[in-house]
Amino acid sequence: MRSAPASPVLPTEVASAFAAFPEPVRARLLEVRRLIFAKAAEIGGVDPLTETLKWGEPAYLTETTHSGSTIRLGLSKSSESMGAVLFNCRTTLVETFRAQFPEAFVFQGNRAILLDPSAPLPTEQLSMCLAMALTYHRRRVAFLL
Numbered sequence: 001m002r003s004a005p006a007s008p009v010l011p012t013e014v015a016s017a018f019a020a021f022p023e024p025v026r027a028r029l030l031e032v033r034r035l036i037f038a039k040a041a042e043i044g045g046v047d048p049l050t051e052t053l054k055w056g057e058p059a060y061l062t063e064t065t066h067s068g069s070t071i072r073l074g075l076s077k078s079s080e081s082m083g084a085v086l087f088n089c090r091t092t093l094v095e096t097f098r099a100q101f102p103e104a105f106v107f108q109g110n111r112a113i114l115l116d117p118s119a120p121l122p123t124e125q126l127s128m129c130l131a132m133a134l135t136y137h138r139r140r141v142a143f144l145l
Contacts, residue, residue: 007037024117025083029073039130046134068134083115101125
């Protein structure tokens with residue numbers, strides 16, 4: 001069995017953004033970061049990811065391949081004790097996640113999956129959501145053809 005590749009070293013500015021999160025949220029969002037890089041490496045035609053800041057939050061872009069939609073990591077607008085995995089609100093991603101995993105997550109509008117750092121991380125379902133985001137544009141093009 002092949003182990004997941006290690007996540008790259010955090011760029012300085014992204015490390016600073018993670019350092020600003022409350023500790024339990026930071027730890028949870030770093031877990032999500034590892035999942036993002038693992039999924040990108042696993043899916044053909046997605047890697048390499050660009051890790052940067054968007055609106056002061058860690059963001060993951062398929063800038064080289066243009067295969068997917070940006071994923072950002074931040075705090076919930078309603079509770080700073082909850083982490084948020086944010087998606088472009090102009091996509092159907094969160095709507096799709098809500099339909100497929102209504103019991104697995106708490107959602108924030110059409111924008112985010114909220115994560116309680118004290119609850120178990122639904123890794124399998126979240127990995128599937130991340131894969132859908134990382135291939136969003138590629139899947140849309142295939143659908144239109």
